[in-house]
Amino acid sequence: MDKPNTVDRRKFLSALGVTVGGVGVAGASLIAPQVVKAATEPAKGKIPDTPYKTGHMTFLTGPAAVLGDPSLKGHIMAAEEINAQGGLLGKRKIETITADEAAGTDANVKELRRMKLEGKIDLFTGVISSGNTPALGPVAEELSLLTMFVDGCTDFLFDVAVPNPKYTFRLTNIQSADGITAAIGAAQAWPQTRKIAHLHPDYSYGRNASEHFTLAIERLLPGTQVVSESWPKLGTTDFTSHITKILSSEPDLLFTSVWGGDYVAWYKQALRYGLFDKMKVATTLAFGVAPHALGKDHPEGVLAGVHSNYHFTYPGGDRWPINKSFVQRYFKRWNEYPNFQSEGSYVTLHMLKAAIERANKLMGGWPDDEMIIGQLEGMGFDTPSGYLYIRPDNHQGYKDAVTGFSKNNPEYPFPTWDQNRIITIPIRNITAPANWPKPGKGHNESTAAANWIKTTWPKSVG
Amino acid sequence: MRWLRERSKVQLAAVAAAVLLLLALLPPFIGVYQTQLLTYGLIAAIAALGFNLLLGYTGLLSFGHSAFFGIGAYTVAFLARDAGIHSMELYILLGLPISALLSALFGYISVRHTRIFFGILTLALSQVLYSLAYKLFWVTGGSDGLRVPRPTLLAGLVSFSGPGSFLRFVNSYYYYVLAVFAVCVVVMWVIVHSPFGKALQAIRDNEVRAAFLGLRISRFRWVAFLISGTFTSLAGILWVPLNGLTTPEILYWPFSGEIVFTALLGGFRNFSGPIVGGIVFTYLKTYAVATTEYWQLLLGVVLVMLILVLPTGIVGAVSRLADRLKAKGKS
Numbered sequence: 116m117d118k119p120n121t122v123d124r125r126k127f128l129s130a131l132g133v134t135v136g137g138v139g140v141a142g143a144s145l146i147a148p149q150v151v152k153a154a155t156e157p158a159k160g161k162i163p164d165t166p167y168k169t170g171h172m173t174f175l176t177g178p179a180a181v182l183g184d185p186s187l188k189g190h191i192m193a194a195e196e197i198n199a200q201g202g203l204l205g206k207r208k209i210e211t212i213t214a215d216e217a218a219g220t221d222a223n224v225k226e227l228r229r230m231k232l233e234g235k236i237d238l239f240t241g242v243i244s245s246g247n248t249p250a251l252g253p254v255a256e257e258l259s260l261l262t263m264f265v266d267g268c269t270d271f272l273f274d275v276a277v278p279n280p281k282y283t284f285r286l287t288n289i290q291s292a293d294g295i296t297a298a299i300g301a302a303q304a305w306p307q308t309r310k311i312a313h314l315h316p317d318y319s320y321g322r323n324a325s326e327h328f329t330l331a332i333e334r335l336l337p338g339t340q341v342v343s344e345s346w347p348k349l350g351t352t353d354f355t356s357h358i359t360k361i362l363s364s365e366p367d368l369l370f371t372s373v374w375g376g377d378y379v380a381w382y383k384q385a386l387r388y389g390l391f392d393k394m395k396v397a398t399t400l401a402f403g404v405a406p407h408a409l410g411k412d413h414p415e416g417v418l419a420g421v422h423s424n425y426h427f428t429y430p431g432g433d434r435w436p437i438n439k440s441f442v443q444r445y446f447k448r449w450n451e452y453p454n455f456q457s458e459g460s461y462v463t464l465h466m467l468k469a470a471i472e473r474a475n476k477l478m479g480g481w482p483d484d485e486m487i488i489g490q491l492e493g494m495g496f497d498t499p500s501g502y503l504y505i506r507p508d509n510h511q512g513y514k515d516a517v518t519g520f521s522k523n524n525p526e527y528p529f530p531t532w533d534q535n536r537i538i539t540i541p542i543r544n545i546t547a548p549a550n551w552p553k554p555g556k557g558h559n560e561s562t563a564a565a566n567w568i569k570t571t572w573p574k575s576v577g
Numbered sequence: 578m579r580w581l582r583e584r585s586k587v588q589l590a591a592v593a594a595a596v597l598l599l600l601a602l603l604p605p606f607i608g609v610y611q612t613q614l615l616t617y618g619l620i621a622a623i624a625a626l627g628f629n630l631l632l633g634y635t636g637l638l639s640f641g642h643s644a645f646f647g648i649g650a651y652t653v654a655f656l657a658r659d660a661g662i663h664s665m666e667l668y669i670l671l672g673l674p675i676s677a678l679l680s681a682l683f684g685y686i687s688v689r690h691t692r693i694f695f696g697i698l699t700l701a702l703s704q705v706l707y708s709l710a711y712k713l714f715w716v717t718g719g720s721d722g723l724r725v726p727r728p729t730l731l732a733g734l735v736s737f738s739g740p741g742s743f744l745r746f747v748n749s750y751y752y753y754v755l756a757v758f759a760v761c762v763v764v765m766w767v768i769v770h771s772p773f774g775k776a777l778q779a780i781r782d783n784e785v786r787a788a789f790l791g792l793r794i795s796r797f798r799w800v801a802f803l804i805s806g807t808f809t810s811l812a813g814i815l816w817v818p819l820n821g822l823t824t825p826e827i828l829y830w831p832f833s834g835e836i837v838f839t840a841l842l843g844g845f846r847n848f849s850g851p852i853v854g855g856i857v858f859t860y861l862k863t864y865a866v867a868t869t870e871y872w873q874l875l876l877g878v879v880l881v882m883l884i885l886v887l888p889t890g891i892v893g894a895v896s897r898l899a900d901r902l903k904a905k906g907k908s
Contacts, residue, residue: 218866220722220824225617225863232610246721250822253724257743276724317711318720348711349720 124335128303132541135303158204158472160479165462166210166469167203171193171241171460172223172251173217178350181404182243182456186265187213188449189457190240193464195448203471204481207378210465212236216243220250227251231258238263238350243456245269245290245320246349249276252283261484263467263491264480265459269319270562273509274553282484284491284505286466286512287459288542290320291564293372293399294327295545296516300418300538301368301397302335304520307343308395310342312366314357314381316373317346323562324372324399329498330565331545334572342366347373347536352380366394374400379408386412401521402426406452406529413520413530423516424455425500428531441499452527455500462498466505470494508549516540597759604751611818613747614863615633615856619758620816622855625839626765627808633845634769635801636781637691641699642836644706645806647828648679649712649813654723654823657775665728665753665818669748671816673807680806681799691784700830707828722824725817753813761808762852768804769848777801809836835862838876841883844890853892 122130150549171190174183194209202208212234214226230236239255241260242248248267253276255262264272264285277283301308311332315321332339342362345357358381361369369390374383378401385391391414401419402409406427425443440463445453453461470490474482482490492507503514517539519532549566552558560566600619604612624646631637652672656662662671665770687698710717717723727746729736730753737746779787780794788794817823826832835858842861843854861879865872887894 208593215866215872218872220720221820221826222820222862222866224820224822225614226866228613229610229863229867232608246824249721250724250824254821271721317714322714322719480835 120228121574121576124302124306127335127573127575128299131299131544133299133303134485134539135536146322157360158206158475160475160481162204162206162475162481163201164206166200166235167207167238168210168212168236168240169240169464170212170214170227170234170236172214172216172226172230172239173241173456173460174243174375175213176219177217178352178380179217179243179374181376181379181408183216183376185405185454186243186460189445189453189459189461192378192445192457193447193461197464197468203468204475207481213241216247217246220247222249223247224254227254227260228258231260235515237261238467240517241265241460242267243272244318244349245323246318248272248285249319252277255283256281259484261487263463265463266422266456267535269323270564271319271323273511274562275555278553280486280510282347284510284512286463286503286505287455288423288514289511289546289564291327291562292516292542292545293420293547294329295331295564295568296417296423296518296538296540297324297370297397297399297420298328298331298335299540299545300420300518301370301395302332303538304536305368305395306336308336308368309339310364310366310368311339311362312343312345312361312369312375312394313341314345314347314361314369314371316349316351316377318349320374321346321349321372325370326561326565327568328370330568331572334568334574337340337574337576347377349377351377353530354381354384358385358390362388362390367395368395370397372399374403376404376408379404382413383410386414391417399423402519402530402532403455405457406527406531409529411523411528411530413521413523414532415520415530417521419521419530419532420518421455421472422435423518424514425458426455426517426519427452427458427499427519428534429519429537430501431534435499435501437497438499453499458499462496462503466491466494466496466503469496506549513542513546515542516545579613587748592618593762597755600755604748604776609744609747612860614750616747616751616754616819617816618856618859619754620812620819620855621839621859622852623758623761623815624809624812624836625851625855626761627812628804628836629840629845630765630769630777630801630805630808631743631839633847633850634774634781635777635798637688637798637802638696639699639802639805640696640830640833640837641687641701641703642806643810643828643830643832644683644699644703645676645680645809646816646832646836647703647706647710647814647823647825649676649810650817650823651717652676652810653814653817654725657725657728658723661905663726663728663782664733666732668728668814668818669757669811673811676810676814677803679806680803680810683806684799684802686803688795692903696738700833703828703833704830707825707830708769710825710828713843717825720825722822722826724822727821728818752818754819757815758810761811766848773797773800836881841880842847842890844893846889847892847896850890850892854890857891 173186174180198208242264243266245267249272252272260282266287268287268290270291316324397418399420402421470487473490474486494505496503505512519537521530522533524531547563551567553565554561558566628642631639652675653668683702727737776792839854839858842852844850865875
């Protein structure tokens with residue numbers, strides 16, 4: 116992979132570190148995790164007992180609530196666990212106020228200001244849409260408000276909107292990984308693909324997924340062509356015209372990044388047209404919704420993405436006890452299974468707790484935001500999904516990408532992954548490294564990752 | 578008689594000056610959050626003031642005023658991104674002629690019709706702009722919109738960077754918007770009380786009679802449309818630096834609906850109705866979103882109550898109440 120040339124596709128995939136099967140635990144990790152021990156020893160210094168106020172913004176209404184509801188549940192569960200131990204540093208109980216992200220980007224900007232200036236929150240978290248984080252990130256910076264976005268994972272946030280973040284962090288995987296992961300999964304499973312149709316929500320997420328998928332697939336399967344493109348508005352629930360357009364273009368493969376309630380509506384309508392019998396389907400977020408939002412009618416064999424983040428069945432069994440225990444506790448608390456948003460917002464609060472405890476251990480007393488930020492930068496953390504690493508240069512969380520194929524497992528009332536065909540990819544192989552030039556600094560690609568693929572990936576043959 | 582009219586004018590000016598003084602003295606007492614919310618409110622008031630020249634004084638219900646608010650906002654965003662301009666005065670100086678041109682064009686098409694046909698035409702035209710802003714992703718940022726950095730004020734004399742700049746900006750910008758708002762109110766007051774304004778009201782009340790008086794009705798409506806659109810785009814121009822970004826939401830028809838709502842809320846039969854409506858609506862929406870996830874329902878209920886119980890809006894109801902109290906006091 117040193118210089119752009121051509122390589123054999125199998126070798127290419129193995130150079131990307133693609134692992135298929137349910138055996139490897141979270142792939143080969145690029146980081147040495149600094150294991151955070153549970154805080155058994157008491158906090159040093161004097162700790163105030165005032166509540167620690169958090170603001171959680173997520174979709175409480177509308178088609179995206181099938182992601183928003185799990186996000187809030189993960190947050191609440193983590194807060195309850197921490198509060199049961201007396202709170203942060205054993206003293207400060209976590210209090211949460213919420214805001215509905217569905218109010219629209221402009222209203223969300225106003226609401227963030229209200230939460231900080233009037234609600235006096237100490238931490239802002241949540242946020243799902245990639246249309247919102249680039250608007251909210253700069254506002255959080257200007258308010259000097261510690262912010263840990265759970266999602267809204269567009270590359271644009273730290274590539275362009277907030278290129279030198281101080282207060283802003285983000286935990287879920289970087290978005291360009293979504294399109295690339297789906298491309299690798301599709302190229303590996305269906306190398307005969309020649310004609311590709313695209314179906315994406317018409318905003319930054321859909322654009323980003325489409326662009327990075329295409330960049331990667333051009334190198335993995337040269338000679339493929341795009342035969343149709345559809346861009347429904349985010350929140351669309353009638354896909355009839357898009358489905359007929361896709362069918363009439365007769366593709367081998369449909370790639371879609373439609374998500375949330377939109378995806379549920381789409382697959383049910385596509386079933387009526389027999390779409391899944393006529394082509395292979397690769398997605399970035401089919402399994403992104405709360406698991407029970409999908410029915411057993413969901414077709415099998417679909418590349419069912421989870422935002423390259425997490426599905427509660429992987430790592431499964433006893434191989435990754437943190438996950439087993441998290442899923443059990445989540446099920447006990449909410450009587451449902453978690454999705455990647457639940458995991459993300461759950462991890463967010465526990466990561467904050469760890470950063471506060473470390474800072475306290477170093478300096479004593481309640482740490483100020485600068486000290487918490489110092490601990491979060493570069494932190495490695497064991498999470499239910501695997502190892503998570505916060506890169507200090509851009510405050511972005513990275514974890515190995517994972518995706519799988521849908522299958523009906525009698526154990527669950529909804530489809531899950533085929534445990535023998537889970538694909539894991541080391542994140543370092545599919546994302547631009549630290550300090551790779553950002554857009555506008557020597558190149559005009561939409562993301563650093565796009566430029567990195569164009570300049571460093573070879574083309575495969577055969 | 579004339580003496581009486583002069584005296585009521587002086588009284589009015591005194592009341593307006595007192596309100597202005599009160600608004601100017603508020604920020605230190607209400608804190609930075611309320612100050613910026615009030616700035617949003619003043620901007621909404623300017624938009625509604627422009628809108629009401631058509632609804633209240635000309636009798637034309639526009640369902641497309643989002644187009645003018647949006648064109649003001651997007652013009653600023655393009656000036657900031659593509660021309661590298663970061664001066665508020667330049668935004669206004671360059672933004673107003675562009676908005677006036679668009680208002681003239683939309684007005685030329687729309688004022689040939691009245692009532693529902695006029696409403697539908699304005700709605701359709703505004704949705705053309707919405708579709709462009711939404712679909713031209715690589716130009717307008719699609720639904721992500723465009724971000725606008727904080728501009729300098731007063732020809733670069735006041736600029737904002739470094740720590741705490743947001744708080745300084747909110748305070749300075751409040752007074753900036755307040756000044757523009759005051760000018761807008763005076764200009765609009767002069768317009769509606771001028772012979773031109775009287776002619777508009779005559780057209781509103783009886784189109785046929787106005788025509789027999791020799792008024793060129795469609796010309797008057799066109800000019801009213803032009804002024805109305807330009808006022809609303811000035812609001813859009815002022816709104817964007819405060820909000821920090823513009824998205825197609827402000828071009829979408831529900832936003833036009835919000836402008837109509839604002840005028841109804843305050844009362845479109847009074848000069849000050851839209852001003853009160855703009856400020857109250859800003860607070861109503863902000864706190865509805867903050868307190869309940871059923872905020873849309875809450876706003877809907879308020880609208881229905883308004884139509885059923887307070888058809889003349891807040892200002893209409895208050896002035897009627899005042900009249901009644903006065904009458905009681907006399908008897």
